[in-house]
Amino acid sequence: MKPIVRLATKDDLPILDTFMDDLVNAERPMDATIKDGKVVYYDLENFIxxxxxxxxxxxxxxxxxxxxYAKVKPDSVYLKHNKHxxxxxxxxxxxxxxxxxxKLIIDALLIWSKTxxxxxxxxxxxxxxxxAIKAYEKVGFSKHMIQMRLDINDLEN
Structure with a gap:
């Protein structure tokens, strides 16, 4: 069957909450700063x-x-664009x-962004x-900036 790309509805929230749990669990090994237990990254209803x-x-x-999801955010005054x-x-x-x-999701989000x-x-x-990096590069994204972090508790004295 052909996939259908559509706007999420409030009826989708229970399944999307499980997606968020799975996403958090997938990212935990990549990010030592994520809290233990239930974590809520997004206010999904607000995106709807x-x-x-x-x-x-x-x-x-x-x-x-x-x-x-896509969310319009203001940008810094020194950039050529005022929002992204x-x-x-x-x-x-x-x-x-x-x-x-x-890719289907990204295509829909890019069309929405243009509107x-x-x-x-x-x-x-x-x-x-x-x-994930490869998937984003495949649809046209490129690496732009590296964010770095340090927990000073990890430094040896």
Whole structure:
């Protein structure tokens, strides 16, 4: 069956909450700063109801197989653009990976961004997640800046 890309609805929230749990669990090994226990990255309902955000899903046979959001954010005054669309919650359950669903989500988010007259698109990806980096590069993203961190408690005195 052909995948359907559509706007998420409030009825999708229970499944999307499980997507978020799975995403957090997948990212924990890549990020020592994520708290233990239940973590909520996003206010998903806000993405559904906010005019400056959108949440898309891919559905096959009444099953959600991918998600992603875009949110318009203001940018620094020194940049050539005054706003960008930030993409996040790019998630495909493991059993559905490799089928191009992430690209379907990104394509929908880029079209939506154009309707908001936003042409600068940003996202974050862990440097230790080469498969995600490759997937984003495949659809046109390029590495831009490296964020670095330090926990001074880890330094030896």
């Amino acid at each position: 109801t906010n005019d400056d955000a959108v949440l898309y899903v891919v559905e096959i046979n009444d099953e959600l197989v991918a998600s992603g 669309a930030y993409l996040g919650f790019m998630f495909v359950p493991e059993k559905h990976r490799g089928n191009g669903y992430n 908001k007259n936003v042409h600068e698109i940003r996202l974050d990806v862990y440097s230790t997640n080469p498969s």
